[in-house]
Amino acid sequence: MAEPGIIQIEETKTKEELDVPWNVVVYNDPINLMSYVTMVFQRVFGYPREKAEKLMLEVHHKGRSLVWSGGCEQAEHYVHQLQSYQLLAQMEKSSA
Amino acid sequence: MINLRVRPVDAKHIRISGIEPFLANCLQGLGEVLEQRDSPKARERLFPNPTTADDKANAEWQRLITPEMRHLFVSAGETVARDLTALQPEKPETGCLQVTFPAEHVNAWMSALNQARLILGELFSVTEKDMNATDLDVHSEKTLAVVRIHLLGYLLQLFVELESGESEERADE
Numbered sequence: 001m002a003e004p005g006i007i008q009i010e011e012t013k014t015k016e017e018l019d020v021p022w023n024v025v026v027y028n029d030p031i032n033l034m035s036y037v038t039m040v041f042q043r044v045f046g047y048p049r050e051k052a053e054k055l056m057l058e059v060h061h062k063g064r065s066l067v068w069s070g071g072c073e074q075a076e077h078y079v080h081q082l083q084s085y086q087l088l089a090q091m092e093k094s095s096a
Numbered sequence: 097m098i099n100l101r102v103r104p105v106d107a108k109h110i111r112i113s114g115i116e117p118f119l120a121n122c123l124q125g126l127g128e129v130l131e132q133r134d135s136p137k138a139r140e141r142l143f144p145n146p147t148t149a150d151d152k153a154n155a156e157w158q159r160l161i162t163p164e165m166r167h168l169f170v171s172a173g174e175t176v177a178r179d180l181t182a183l184q185p186e187k188p189e190t191g192c193l194q195v196t197f198p199a200e201h202v203n204a205w206m207s208a209l210n211q212a213r214l215i216l217g218e219l220f221s222v223t224e225k226d227m228n229a230t231d232l233d234v235h236s237e238k239t240l241a242v243v244r245i246h247l248l249g250y251l252l253q254l255f256v257e258l259e260s261g262e263s264e265e266r267a268d269e
Contacts, residue, residue, distance in 0.1 A: 029141075029214075029217075030217065030222060030223055030224040030226070030227050031213050031214050031217040031222065031227070031245060031249075032210070032214075033249055033252060033253060033256065035253060035256045035257075035260075036206075036210065036252060036253075036256050039256050039259060039260060076146065079146045080146075080161060080165075083143075083144065083146075083165060084165060084168060085207075085210075086142060086207070086210050086211060086214055088141075088144060089144075089146075090144065090145065090146055090147055090148055091146055091147055092147065092148060092149070
């Protein structure tokens with residue numbers, strides 16, 4: 001409750017703060033070629049080959065890789081793109 | 097498969113050459129495999145939900161995005177089917193076949209080849225272990241599916257190399 005004579009200013013949040021980060025995650029599957037997955041990461045995110053290969057290897061060895069983090073709309077766009085290339089991609093709210 | 101190549105003929109055309117009869121047979125059977133994309137297992141793999149937990153978002157996605165994606169996949173298969181009508185014996189005669197198609201169809205080829213591999217994988221429940229197996233039971237339908245997945249994968253790999261600029265050779269006219 002506000003005390004008399006004290007003006008309370010409500011805490012406001014920026015749009016970025018309201019927009020909880022979303023993670024784009026790619027899952028391993030037994031069929032997709034490693035080289036194909038690397039190419040898709042390069043095409044969709046514009047990642048250099050080294051980074052794309054590193055993420056691809058993480059998918060291959062760990063079963064999944066967080067390939068991008070950011071706003072909800074952009075995450076949706078990337079999941080759409082990755083699924084268009086037939087990669088197993090989903091988005092999840094970041095717990096961080 | 098040693099002679100299989102995917103190379104530009106000129107700035108506007110790509111040629112696959114050295115297609116051995118078994119691969120030609122796989123390619124001619126692509127349409128039949130792709131028609132299975134709406135079977136429950138294949139559908140689940142080709143058109144997955146965008147989230148693990150948000151049922152509302154998943155339902156919206158399946159309503160709005162999946163039909164568009166399905167159209168894209170069907171269209172890629174149709175493009176490749178049209179291109180394959182030009183499949184012909186190599187000249188001079190080598191026992192292999194070749195096909196030449198517009199360079200702008202490369203993405204459709206990669207999509208159709210990968211779709212077919214994934215669909216076969218789902219229909220025959222192919223696992224990582226199956227993909228790496230060396231003691232193959234030649235009488236099993238699953239083995240045949242795995243062989244087809246590998247063959248189509250070999251061709252897809254050549255397309256990836258072409259796109260990565262690793263295959264800069266030009267096909268002789």
